Amino acid sequence: MYIPPHFAETQPDELHRILREHPFASLVTQGADGPDANHLPFEFDADSGPHGRLIGHVARANPILQEVADGSPVLVIFRAGDAYISPNWYPSKHEAHRQVPTWNYQVVHxxxxxxxxxxxxFLRGVLARLTRTHEADQPRPWRMGDSAPEFIDGMLKAIVGVEIEIGRIVGKSKLSQNKEARDRLGAADGLQQRGETTVSAAMRAAGGS
Known part of the structure; x- marks a missing residue:
């Protein structure tokens, strides 16, 4: 991933926040037929190993089990939000007319x-953690115990756990940090008016605004 220095995201707290708040990611693998990607929710465990681990599951029928060897290196891509940026939102554009469209986003590899x-x-632990995380805002969170044991047993037989030992985490926050503060805030306002609150809030936070 190309990362100009002013867009490099190096703060562990921010990297970990993105992994936790945007858990639906792309698992990129290399098999005999070339690169492939599966799209899965992951649970990030920061306390396992020097860099943490990701846990999840795939369907037992998923070809990844035959095409990718256990112990293979993989890439997992998390996206925290993205949005088109119009040059019309930059105050300086109306003075010098030297701005062009761009796209802002946050990603973690x-x-x-x-x-x-x-x-x-392991599988029961993965499912318990995933449901505990994503059911937390429900009035009555669903638990595996809400279903008949034989039903859950059958579902468990249809999946295989996935565990990724993290070697390194690389982040990029392209949030108009290379622009004047008034232009960055003008673009954040433009996004806010369109309801693009995720990237707008990140742009304000990037400049301490």
Whole structure:
């Protein structure tokens, strides 16, 4: 990933926030037929290993189990939001007419080693963590115990666990940090008016505004 110095995201807290708040990611692998991608929700465990780990699951019928060897290096891409930026939102554009359209976004690339976990205890732990995280805002959070045991047992037989030991995390926050403060804030206002609150808020935070 091309990262100009002013767009490099190096703060661990911000990198970890993106992994937690935007967990639906693209798992990129290399098989005999070339590169492929699967789109999965991951749970980020920051306390496992020097850089943490990602855990999730795939369907047992997914070809990844035959095409990608256990222990293979993989890339997981997390996207925190993206938005088109019109030059009309920059105050300086109306003075010098020296601005062009662009696209702002935040992404995190996680590089690691893939392990498949075909163990019921591991799978139950993965599902419990994922549902606990994503059901937290429900009036009555769903739990596996809400379903008949034989139904859950059957569902568990249809999936395989995925564990990725993280080797490094690379982040990019392209949020108009290379612009004048008034232009960055003008663009943030333009996004806000269009309801693009995720990138707008990130742009304000990038400049301490």
């Amino acid at each position: 996680v590089h690691g080693v893939l392990r498949f976990q075909d163990d019921e205890k």
